[in-house]
Amino acid sequence: MRSSILFSTWAAGLAQAYTVTNVDLFMFKNIDPIMLPGQYTSHMHSFFGSDAVNINTTTSAELQKGCSTAENPNDFSAYWVPTLYLVQNGTHTPIKPMRFSAYYEKLNEAEIAIPQDFRSVAGNATAQSQSGVEDKAGIEWFCEGDPSEDKDEAAFPTSTCSTHLQTLLLFHDCVNPDTLESAYSQNPHYYSNYGDNWCPNDMKRIPQPRFSIRYDLRSLLPDGWEGQPPLELACGSSYCTHGDFINGWLLEAAENMLADPTKYEFFAVDGPKGEYNAGSVCGAENAKDSDPTHGTSDYAESVRMMKTSAAMKRHLAKHRRWA
Ligand SMILES: *[C@@H]1O[C@H](CO)[C@@H](O)[C@H](O)[C@H]1NC(C)=O
Ligand SMILES: *[C@@H]1O[C@H](CO)[C@@H](O)[C@H](O)[C@H]1NC(C)=O
Ligand SMILES: *[C@@H]1O[C@H](CO)[C@@H](O)[C@H](O)[C@H]1NC(C)=O
Numbered sequence: 001m002r003s004s005i006l007f008s009t010w011a012a013g014l015a016q017a018y019t020v021t022n023v024d025l026f027m028f029k030n031i032d033p034i035m036l037p038g039q040y041t042s043h044m045h046s047f048f049g050s051d052a053v054n055i056n057t058t059t060s061a062e063l064q065k066g067c068s069t070a071e072n073p074n075d076f077s078a079y080w081v082p083t084l085y086l087v088q089n090g091t092h093t094p095i096k097p098m099r100f101s102a103y104y105e106k107l108n109e110a111e112i113a114i115p116q117d118f119r120s121v122a123g124n125a126t127a128q129s130q131s132g133v134e135d136k137a138g139i140e141w142f143c144e145g146d147p148s149e150d151k152d153e154a155a156f157p158t159s160t161c162s163t164h165l166q167t168l169l170l171f172h173d174c175v176n177p178d179t180l181e182s183a184y185s186q187n188p189h190y191y192s193n194y195g196d197n198w199c200p201n202d203m204k205r206i207p208q209p210r211f212s213i214r215y216d217l218r219s220l221l222p223d224g225w226e227g228q229p230p231l232e233l234a235c236g237s238s239y240c241t242h243g244d245f246i247n248g249w250l251l252e253a254a255e256n257m258l259a260d261p262t263k264y265e266f267f268a269v270d271g272p273k274g275e276y277n278a279g280s281v282c283g284a285e286n287a288k289d290s291d292p293t294h295g296t297s298d299y300a301e302s303v304r305m306m307k308t309s310a311a312m313k314r315h316l317a318k319h320r321r322w323a
Pocket of ligand 2: 089
């Protein structure tokens with residue numbers, strides 16, 4: 001029940017100004033330039049957007065040099081989420097989403113464009129139950145278009161989806177333009193250090209990124225499922241759902257997001273590289289891992305690399321103690 005109420009709130013939210021771009025997957029890889037910079041020891045992630053992303057990426061300018069898989073040719077952002085696996089007989093098979101959509105919502109409430117170099121993580125990668133899930137991240141898993149199920153919002157549905165399995169994830173919508181620190185907006189009636197813009201006093205409202213990901217399981221699981229589906233995220237159960245975002249929108253297009261004259265519906269964000277739906281300038285199918293000789297796209301290998309790294313850290317800690 002709660003799930004359907006949240007969903008309709010989101011649908012009502014879309015009666016405000018928003019834009020959206022669909023973005024193709026171009027690699028599975030065991031890196032995370034925000035949480036584990038410089039390392040090849042992350043759990044597996046699915047990457048969408050600019051293929052310039054690597055273990056060291058920190059700026060929009062770096063991403064803008066890459067080939068992006070976004071349908072909006074002005075979007076060179078890097079988007080990543082833990083890879084979803086089908087687990088059968090102990091074998092992990094990565095599932096490519098049917099569609100990954102990056103929404104930017106509440107354009108009409110934004111005070112400033114999403115700053116260049118802005119980056120953000122939404123969700124709790126270590127959560128193992130609904131109580132560890134951050135409320136403001138609005139995480140949901142559900143069967144698109146099917147009657148809603150009475151379950152934890154962040155749990156997988158317990159019976160076969162008639163069409164797609166869908167998940168939603170919401171990012172920070174307040175940012176300090178100088179430090180790029182960010183937060184979720186909150187009602188200032190309840191939070192005294194929040195301003196009329198619903199942001200902490202030193203922050204401004206920005207368009208709010210939201211991931212919406214659809215998976216088509218019909219050919220992978222032709223007999224469907226009852227109870228827990230044979231699915232796992234690279235970080236664990238569905239509760240660890242999270243997402244990472246490094247802004248790569250060309251400055252002019254990021255600013256155009258705020259130029260919507262209608263203020264209440266879909267807004268086509270055009271920019272220097274073309275109209276909002278012109279497609280990737282380099283061809284999305286040409287995007288590829290820019291650092292192919294390091295790290296892995298294989299689940300079992302990523303688990304080995306995480307274990308080796310943990311053992312190495314234990315070893316170093318022990319030797320530091322004895323030194
Ligand atoms: C990341 O930075 C390190 C340290 O500067 C460098 O050795 C390495 O080659 C860089 N890796 C990539 C993929 O750019
Ligand atoms: C799993 O293993 C069983 C028994 O070995 C086999 O019959 C079945 O086809 C396997 N399923 C998959 C999806 O590999
Ligand atoms: C994330 O989940 C872990 C494990 O449940 C929990 O200990 C931690 O408090 C959670 N973090 C947040 C910010 O809720």
